[in-house]
Amino acid sequence: MTEGAPGGSAGDRFALCDLFANYGALIDAAEFDAWLALFAATCAYHIVPRENYERGLPAGLVYCDSRGMLEDRIRALREANKYNIHTDRHLIGLPRLVGEGGDAKLVEAPFTVYQTDQEGETRLFATGLYRDRIVVEAGGLKFRDKLVLLDTFAVPSLLATPL
Amino acid sequence: MTEGAPGGSAGDRFALCDLFANYGALIDAAEFDAWLALFAATCAYHIVPRENYERGLPAGLVYCDSRGMLEDRIRALREANKYNIHTDRHLIGLPRLVGEGGDAKLVEAPFTVYQTDQEGETRLFATGLYRDRIVVEAGGLKFRDKLVLLDTFAVPSLLATPL
Amino acid sequence: MTEGAPGGSAGDRFALCDLFANYGALIDAAEFDAWLALFAATCAYHIVPRENYERGLPAGLVYCDSRGMLEDRIRALREANKYNIHTDRHLIGLPRLVGEGGDAKLVEAPFTVYQTDQEGETRLFATGLYRDRIVVEAGGLKFRDKLVLLDTFAVPSLLATPL
Numbered sequence: 220m221t222e223g224a225p226g227g228s229a230g231d232r233f234a235l236c237d238l239f240a241n242y243g244a245l246i247d248a249a250e251f252d253a254w255l256a257l258f259a260a261t262c263a264y265h266i267v268p269r270e271n272y273e274r275g276l277p278a279g280l281v282y283c284d285s286r287g288m289l290e291d292r293i294r295a296l297r298e299a300n301k302y303n304i305h306t307d308r309h310l311i312g313l314p315r316l317v318g319e320g321g322d323a324k325l326v327e328a329p330f331t332v333y334q335t336d337q338e339g340e341t342r343l344f345a346t347g348l349y350r351d352r353i354v355v356e357a358g359g360l361k362f363r364d365k366l367v368l369l370d371t372f373a374v375p376s377l378l379a380t381p382l
Numbered sequence: 383m384t385e386g387a388p389g390g391s392a393g394d395r396f397a398l399c400d401l402f403a404n405y406g407a408l409i410d411a412a413e414f415d416a417w418l419a420l421f422a423a424t425c426a427y428h429i430v431p432r433e434n435y436e437r438g439l440p441a442g443l444v445y446c447d448s449r450g451m452l453e454d455r456i457r458a459l460r461e462a463n464k465y466n467i468h469t470d471r472h473l474i475g476l477p478r479l480v481g482e483g484g485d486a487k488l489v490e491a492p493f494t495v496y497q498t499d500q501e502g503e504t505r506l507f508a509t510g511l512y513r514d515r516i517v518v519e520a521g522g523l524k525f526r527d528k529l530v531l532l533d534t535f536a537v538p539s540l541l542a543t544p545l
Numbered sequence: 546m547t548e549g550a551p552g553g554s555a556g557d558r559f560a561l562c563d564l565f566a567n568y569g570a571l572i573d574a575a576e577f578d579a580w581l582a583l584f585a586a587t588c589a590y591h592i593v594p595r596e597n598y599e600r601g602l603p604a605g606l607v608y609c610d611s612r613g614m615l616e617d618r619i620r621a622l623r624e625a626n627k628y629n630i631h632t633d634r635h636l637i638g639l640p641r642l643v644g645e646g647g648d649a650k651l652v653e654a655p656f657t658v659y660q661t662d663q664e665g666e667t668r669l670f671a672t673g674l675y676r677d678r679i680v681v682e683a684g685g686l687k688f689r690d691k692l693v694l695l696d697t698f699a700v701p702s703l704l705a706t707p708l
Binding site: 310 | 469
């Protein structure tokens with residue numbers, strides 16, 4: 220792959236599947252440095268309730284407009300997670316190319332996240348849609364803008380790990 | 383792709399993944415005209431509890447034997463949905479080719495559907511298996527017969543959107 | 546494909562997706578002989594809570610170190626299932642190649658399993674991660690070692706079918 224927008228070959232399609240598979244797996248394994256490496260050097264990461272997004276309301280639950288903010292957020296989450304010990308499990312559906320803009324592809328994928336607490340109880344934590352701008356950088360696919368659209372405005376507990 | 387049964391190339395396999403990804407995404411985005419365009423000109427759409435299907439009982443929850451019936455049903459659902467406002471989220475597993483018959487391929491994929499109500503509560507709504515006959519029409523893959531096998535006969539509330 | 550480690554072509558990638566899709570579908574359809582045929586002649590199958598695995602504790606919920614043990618286990622489950630009648634539904638995420646060792650590839654995939662009981666109630670049964678060693682045998686992909694890492698040590702009821 221060359222720098223710029225990802226292409227449409229079989230290899231590129233599998234690279235896209237791998238990007239999303241790695242995204243969920245690295246959160247679930249709490250490998251946050253490797254997870255951060257899935258983002259482009261210049262990147263953004265937002266968590267917004269779907270309702271707000273559809274009404275054009277800017278209010279988001281997490282708002283990281285630069286890589287520095289995202290790294291800070293991850294550090295804070297690691298600290299918070301000491302007081303809300305749980306494990307995550309992401310199930311991410313098949314990614315779907317929905318458009319192109321400049322050197323990025325717009326790709327959506329539905330997701331569900333389950334959390335298991337220290338008592339061993341597993342609960343549905345969140346469902347939603349990733350709506351991401353993806354670029355080729357340093358020979359691989361990276362998230363330039365990751366938008367996590369949550370199906371509910373009522374997140375049941377502390378957002379102690381990324382979604 | 384030529385008219386008739388879909389082939390087995392990498393492009394055809396991705397086209398199959400895209401068909402299922404689009405199917406779920408378009409329901410969740412309430413884009414029902416685009417969703418209807420995923421069906422062949424001559425098509426059928428049935429929702430049947432798995433138990434009835436396995437016992438050969440014909441009783442289904444939704445029974446559309448033609449494109450006209452399916453379009454009517456979608457219109458009715460849109461009306462009903464005004465009184466049961468919610469959003470859907472489909473997670474669809476990897477599609478699996480299980481047979482061929484005439485110019486169609488028989489493809490299965492497992493699914494789960496979550497619904498979020500106006501209070502912001504997200505609940506598991508249904509799990510089951512798509513068991514579909516898929517053809518090539520107008521250069522793309524289309525559902526000729528979509529069979530939604532529900533894992534339970536006890537659907538917890540009104541079927542206000544397609545599954 | 547030749548005997549040994551699976552390769553990286555598009556066909557091989559789809560074969561990997563098919564292996565996981567078949568794995569879940571055959572359990573859900575209670576086709577256990579076909580399910581057993583997804584394992585290599587020499588194989589192992591373990592179900593271990595994630596916490597025990599990460600701490601290096603050997604205690605597992607299911608421990609089959611040979612094909613004979615796995616076949617015995619399936620026979621026992623079929624008997625047990627007569628007294629805990631339910632159906633399963635697996636949702637398995639995109640498989641992810643995480644390493645290679647000798648003639649096997651190490652592949653992970655997240656999963657959720659739902660169970661529906663005779664009253665028609667569907668519940669989340671388990672979430673976790675498959676962490677499998679996969680080989681080419683008799684021209685197809687087979688599980689040599691299947692490790693089912695459960696997110697919880699507290700399985701809510703009898704393990705009456707494989708996970």
